[in-house]
Amino acid sequence: MEETISLKKLFQTLKKRLWLIGLITIVAAIISASISFFVLTPVYQSQTQILVNQAKSDQQLYNSGEVQANVQLVNTYSVIIKSPTILDSVKSELNLDRSLTDLDEQIQISSAKDSQVFELIVQDPSPHMAAKIANKTAEVFQEKIPSIMNVNNASILSTAEVEDNASPIKPQPLVNIAIAIVVGLMVGVGVAFLLEYLDNTLKTEQDIEQILELPVIGVITNIKDVPKATVRQTEPMGRAQRTRGETFGS
Structure with a gap:
C-alpha cells in the first residue's frame, strides 16, 4: 500500500516533539551568544579616501581624456597600495608586530565605477590602530607614488578618525543569534521527523x-x-x- 503523509499527521509529529525542537533551538541560541560575546574578538573598521587627480592651474581646462586616464589608474593604484613597497614602510614606521601578509589581509580597497576616488579600508581589533594603519598607508602611498609612477596625481581626500562610540563591525551578536535560532529550528524539525520515521511501534x-x-x-x-x-x-x-x-x- 502506498504510504501517504497527511498534513494533520505532520502537525501531530511536530506537536509531539515540540519540546525537542524548542530545546535544540535554545541550545543553538545559547551557543551562538556565548561564542559571539566571549570567544570571537571584536573587529573595528576605519577608512580613508584617496583622490586620483593631477593638480591643474587656473589656465588649464577640463580634459575628459585625462579624467578617464585617472579613472583607469585607480585599479593600478589599488594594487600598488597593497604592495610590499608600501606595506613594508607602514610596518616599519608604526612598529607593527605582524607580517606583511597579515597586514595585507587587514587592508581592503573599494572604488565606485568610473570614479576617481577609492577608499582604503582597514580592519583591526583596535579602532585606534585601524585608523593609524589607514592614515599611515595613505601617507606612504602619496609619498612614494610619484617615484613609482612618475606622476603626482594622488592626494588624500579624507583621513580616518576614531569616533567616541565606535562599535565593532563584527561579530554581530544579534545577527548570529537570529541565524542560530533559524538553524536550530530547522535541525530540530529534521530530528523530530527522523525520530518519527525510525519509530516503528504501534500506538493506536x-x-x-x-x-x-x-x-x-x-x-x-x-x-x-x-x-x-x-x-x-x-x-x-x-x-x-x-x-x-x-x-x-x-
Missing part, C-alpha cells in the same frame, strides 16, 4: 488497521493494580459490615 488502533488492513474488533484497556494499602483498608470495613449484618439479623 489506526496504526493496526493501516498496517494489517484488518478492522479492530475490541480493545483491552490498561488496568492499573490496586495498591496494597487500599486493599488492607477495605478488608476491615467489609468485616465490620458483615458483623453489623449478623447482629441486626440476630
